[in-house]
Amino acid sequence: MSEGKVLQSVGFIGAGAVGTALAIALRRLGYPVMAAASRTTASAKALAARVDGCEAVNGPQDVADRASLVFLTTPDDAIEAVAASVRWSQGQGVVHCSGVKPAEALDAAKRQGAMVGTFHPFQTFASVDQALEDLPGITYGIEAEGELLQSLESLAITLGGKPVQIPADARAAYHASAIIACGYMVALAEAGAGLWEAAGLSRQDGLDALVPLMGATVKNIGKQGTIQAFTGPLVRGDVGTVRLHLETLGRYAPHLVSLYCRLGLEALPLAAKKGRLSVDARNELEGLLQGRLVTEDQHAEA
Ligand SMILES: NC(=O)c1ccc[n+]([C@@H]2O[C@H](COP(=O)([O-])OP(=O)(O)OC[C@H]3O[C@@H](n4cnc5c(N)ncnc54)[C@H](OP(=O)(O)O)[C@@H]3O)[C@@H](O)[C@H]2O)c1
Structure with a gap:
């Protein structure tokens, strides 16, 4: 060149x-x-x-x-x-x-x-x-x-x-991807630390715990790709854990319930690609997240 x-x-x-x-x-x-x-x-x-x-x-x-x-x-x-x-x-x-x-x-x-x-x-x-x-x-x-x-x-x-x-017509989408993956990652860290505080723990302890976790996740995405890097209850099909999260969020941080559901629904296909999630568990998780989202939306409209 x-x-x-x-x-x-x-x-x-x-x-x-x-x-x-x-x-x-x-x-x-x-x-x-x-x-x-x-x-x-x-x-x-x-x-x-x-x-x-x-x-x-x-x-x-x-x-x-x-x-x-x-x-x-x-x-x-x-x-x-x-x-x-x-x-x-x-x-x-x-x-x-x-x-x-x-x-x-x-x-x-x-x-x-x-x-x-x-x-x-x-x-x-x-x-x-x-x-x-x-x-x-x-x-x-x-x-x-x-x-x-x-x-x-x-x-x-x-x-x-x-x-x-x-090219010109792709620039807004290209730029929005940075805001989703970078800017909103900061918002997610803030929400995560806020949950510690809402549960009576130290916000700073929360950030100290979340930062290495987020760093390792980013590293894993780079090294192994998004499917391998994705872990947690959706991958394992732990419906009970997700139900408990939703109940807890409803109590401590109700404003995060719809965010949790939307991101969960976005992540579910990724979890399925990892191969450990049974069709039944996937359907149950989808129903749980989707159902709670609809309730939240109806709540917001009322
Ligand atoms: N920040 C990021 O993370 C980032 C990443 C990638 C790309 N960008 C892009 O890079 C560009 C600059 O962003 P930035 O973050 O560097 O902004 P910034 O820190 O706010 O700096 C902008 C500079 O432009 C000067 N300025 C403002 N109006 C001006 C004018 N009419 N004539 C001449 N100078 C003027 C300001 O001058 P004074 O200091 O003298 O007041 C300021 O120093 C933007 O297009 C942004 O979208 C930003």
Whole structure:
């Protein structure tokens, strides 16, 4: 895979978590990161201070004037307006890092002859330093064409990641998958720790217990796939345990009953694929979860 001229110099507009982490990572790999701008000078300076050879400049236009490849790492809602506020050059690369927005958000740059695309790191950037540690092995969702596509794919590989082309009409589903598996995993941890508290135990003890469990589960999914990684009463066909859970949730955390049922119904086919669940037990579990869900829904409507 060849790296095009577009990677000769790199700039960032938007010096937040993603812009700063990518700028540092690219510089460490030897890419010349020349300029950074942000809404505030302080953020641009903070990024530049961590990237050798990078200058904090006055605004987006100064970045565009200095870099052959410009990353728009602003919040999603600012991408179009920032792209439209700049004079771009013929053949210049302009990419944003949003997972959900299509490359079309950069049409203003495309109309001026720039090559536009997306370069979405499929990772959570809760902090710059943690994100830098967590970059190797991630997927980059790319939408681009021609020379820019080749360069971005090459960049993803150099960063130790896996480039995957995500066309415009698949981006929302692609992004929703991250929210379900990552963002809502945090909500599940919160719900789990809350259950400890509701049962008179320590919430912190709950989190301490849940985190290694969740970590091992994620590791198992990666190593063995979702079917092998799935364990618990649904796999064993322990109907009594599920019934007890539902009774207990109804007492301590009624708001979690429908969540438990919906996720249980989603997971039941996975449990069946593991091969230990009899048809009778599967039907009984399905009836139990479905029945309780209907009761909950009727309750909510009343
Ligand atoms: N966070 C994640 O986990 C994650 C993961 C993958 C992709 N992304 C995507 O990466 C992009 C950036 O997200 P982020 O989490 O890095 O956001 P962020 O931490 O909020 O940073 C955004 C930066 O953009 C700057 N900014 C805001 N409006 C601007 C404007 N009009 N012109 C120039 N700069 C402006 C802000 O500047 P000041 O600091 O100067 O106010 C801020 O530093 C988004 O498209 C997001 O969807 C995020």
